[in-house]
Amino acid sequence: MKLQSLAFAALVAILGLASSGMAAAQANMKSVAEIYKTKDALAGKTISAQGKVVKVNNGIMGRNFVHVQDGTGAPDGNKLIVTSKQSANVGDEVTISGVVVLNRDFGSGYMYPLLIEEATISPKK
Structure with missing residues (x-):
């Protein structure tokens, strides 16, 4: 006993x-709008967000670029671009967690004012 x-x-x-x-x-957990609004304070920090995958570009520079929207934010700041070794499909509802990086310049015209890097991507629960 x-x-x-x-x-x-x-x-x-x-x-x-x-x-x-x-x-x-x-x-x-942050909304897309909240991440854009407080991006300077979040730079270098790990955040989490949830949303729907709206675009995927796999295998670019050794990473996948996954675009996620949650219905919040202004037209010029309504989606997160996430880099990850993982991927997802357009239409998937996901949770992402990664580091906020500002003004990331990959060269050749690929400049990102806000990027979530080294992210994990998992199905939304």
């Missing part, structure tokens, strides 16, 4: 840690 109680206590502790980590990720 004592062993079952210890096992149950361990399970509760593990689940508690998992839910606190999940809460931290949710607290870090």
Whole structure:
């Protein structure tokens, strides 16, 4: 009986840690509009966002470029361009998490005022 109680206590502790980590990720969740509005303060920080994949360019310069919109933001700031080793399909609802980079210049006319780099991409939950 004592062993079952210890096992149950361990399970509760593990689940508690998992839910606190999940809460931290949710607290870090930003809308596209919020990311654009506070981009200077977010530069160099890891953020998370959710949205719908609207465009994908795979295999460019050793990374995939995934464009994500969530319905917020102005016409000139309504989608995130995300670079990742992972990819997604147009129409997928995803959660992304990556580092905010400002004024990224890849050369040859490829300049990005706001980019989310080294991102993880997962199906939206």
